[in-house]
Amino acid sequence: MSAADGHDPRACSDGNCEIAVSEPVTFRFQGPGGPATLSVTEVGPDRIEYTVKSANGRTQGGASGPGQGCVTVLRDNGSGNSCGGLSGTRPSAQPDAVVIQATTGPDGTALLRMVAP
Structure with a gap:
């Protein structure tokens, strides 16, 4: 799988990136309410699980199956999946x-793709 920023999670520190992930990883980025972290807790063939933590809470996402995935929208007052x-x-x-x-x-x-305003 090809990604614009390769496999480097540091490319996500500003909230804008596209990376390929093949093992669990945690990285920090700038969220709308301050610092946040994204932790990929499981990744495998047609499977991903992750947690996003910010000052306003925590949300989890996970998907399995071909072409499946999740979108998390992180806002200053909360998030949704x-x-x-x-x-x-x-x-x-x-x-x-x-x-x-x-x-x-x-x-x-x-x-993983992240888009900030």
Whole structure:
């Protein structure tokens, strides 16, 4: 799976990146309400699980199956998740929010995209 920023989670520190993840990793980024972390807790063939923590709480996402994934919208006053078929979609920037998209991959590599305003 090819990603614009390769496999380097440091590319996500500003809330904008596209990386491929093939093992659990935790990294910090700038959320709308201050520092936040994203922890990929499990990744495998057509599977991803992750947790996002910020000053305003914590949210989890997870998906399994070909072309499946989750979108998390992190705002200053909370967050929300939506999971399902994501094959070929890209997240759009939203005002005062960081949008995180995690999509499964058949080879055990998941694609993470983050978009900040």
